[in-house]
Amino acid sequence: MTTLPYLVAGWLFLVGCYGLVTSRNLVHTVACLTVAQSATYVLLLAVGFRSGATAPVFADVPVGTRVVDPVVQALSLTDIVVSATVTAVLLALTIQIHKRHGTVDPDELRALRD
């Protein structure tokens, strides 16, 4: 059991957030959100990892074979579907923002300043 995957997950989340904060282009922003989200994939898969185990597919291996946790893999798959949906919505919004605001730089979007 190594801590490396957990460190990677933490790093991905933080570096994604750094990108979100400093982004100058909304397409880059959306990509950074995806980077932050990939931290969740790494974390979930690391949680379910067992050394020397195979994929949790029992079609062609004998019963009782050591497999990794299938639950986290199901979670990661769901997570990927969520990610695809949100990314699609965000990119669609970005295209419309480019049409209506004439820019994709968050620093120049000032319509909602209080």
Added chain:
Amino acid sequence: MSLTVQALPPLLVAVPLLAATVLAASGRFLPRLIIDAASMLSCLLVLAGSVMLLVATGSQRVVSWLGGYSPVHGSSVGVVFVVDRIGAGLATLIAALVTAALTYTWRYFDEVESYFHVLILLFLAGMVGFALTGDLFDAFVFFELMGAVAYALTGYKIEEAKPLQGALNFAVINSLGAYCSLLGIGLIYGRTGELGFAQIQRALAGQRTDWLVLVGVALVFTGFLVKGAAVPLHFWLADAHAVAPSPVCVLFSGVMVELGLYGVARTWSAAFSPVLPAERLRPVLLAAGVVTAVIGSVMCLVQSHLKRLLAFSTVGHVGMFLVALGALEPAAIGGLAVYVLGHAAVKGALFLCAGVLLNARGSVDEADLHGRGRDLPVTRICFIIGGLALAALPPFGTWLGKTLAEDGLSHAGFHWAGYLFVGVSAVTGGAVLRAGLRIFFGIGTPPDTEGDTRGSEEKPETTGNVGGIPVTMLAPVVVLLAGGLTLGLLPGLATLAHDAAQQLLDPTGYAAAALDGARAVAPPAPAESWTVSGLALGLLSVLLALVVAALGLYSDRLPQLLRRAAGVATLPFHAVRTAHSGHLGDYVVWLLLGMTLLTLGVAAT
């Protein structure tokens, strides 16, 4: 009978999902009337089912294991819906508000295609699922479903600049919050190997308290509190509420934000209470609540964009809700439940009034509309009544909830909460009254608000002349207000809410119902109702609200010296105002700060 009741929770999610799918596929070939009728019908079905659940949960917790994966010897690999009074009550509230929103939409969007109805039905499914689920990962999935749909609904008017930016801010901040939650879920699963609330609770009960689980809990709460708009995680809220279509705002303010707080309460009680004692969670929630209440009210007071004003009043009320929740006592949480119902009805009516204004006058800006609402007879009466009800006018549901929560907090030793509640009610209600008197009665001097987010450039959500204000737009306003009034007069409501709060705060009973089949609940004991001092406090906050409104309307007639002094005294609040920059990067920094504070508050002792 019991079999039928157990089939209900999954059906309440499946019916709107199915209807949405059918409408998405066939909507373009169907006339508008059929689309309206079909979505209304599925919404009414959910409402009827929720009421049946509410009745059934009087004697038992309703538990359904999907696919028949019932637990054997207390463990199961299936996913579960566990419904108690709070969950069923929330589902009823959600369905009722969606019904109101759909009625309003009947004539509101002339050009609306079936997509709007599809999105609303998906939103309904996501919210109901979140209220009923008994599984942490399912909660995340429903949370994300209602999130993704809400982003699309916010940016529904894709031809305009502001809704797009509002939707983007909302989407990025809420998604990031949800990913925090998912990281937390991963950590908790890694430690316990369980995802069901009840299973997590039992697994944690046998373990030492360790910081890894607490960090996981804090991360889960971060996601919920982003949705629940606790300061400093609230920045998306005003941006989204200001630009979303008015019927959507009703759902956002009335119930979606409150569902975030419900998520915290439910997961804490049902899953995390063994590792996170009430004494440790209480100060975190109380502190967050006080800050949120103060910032929300102050920001509410300085808005001239009507929908932004209402949005910040929601932030102020969320602060009060957090304080009431933070007592972690049944009496205060029972009051909170009533308050949420009353607030949803009143705030919903106010948002719909703003929608009527936008439709009839092409603006939601207070300065712009000065006196221009005089000839909207029903709307203007409703708006003023709504403002008074928001300031907790007896006997509205808002007042009953506020006074019950105050009493509960006072019994728990938090006497200061009464002052906070009166203050927030007075300031938010006063701001609404000020705007209402100015717009609908032409009272006071037109304000000068150059350079702020103005409501004058918003476009009407209907095209052409809709022939006066259709009755389908006014009826929901009147019905919501009447509902808010009725809530305060229902004799058994206080007892019912108290009972519901007791069920919510009973982890042992929850786990026994989910895993051991011990579903029966104790019959409700009569709870304390309102008191004379509660009545007096309600009248006091209305009186103060009128003072706040008058000060706002006639601030230019105050002596010069007094105005200078007020200017100096409010300097710190200018910084608060500047922080609401509309800039995504700033909001992300605030989110990280909030997450860190929450983690320190929950995990470090």
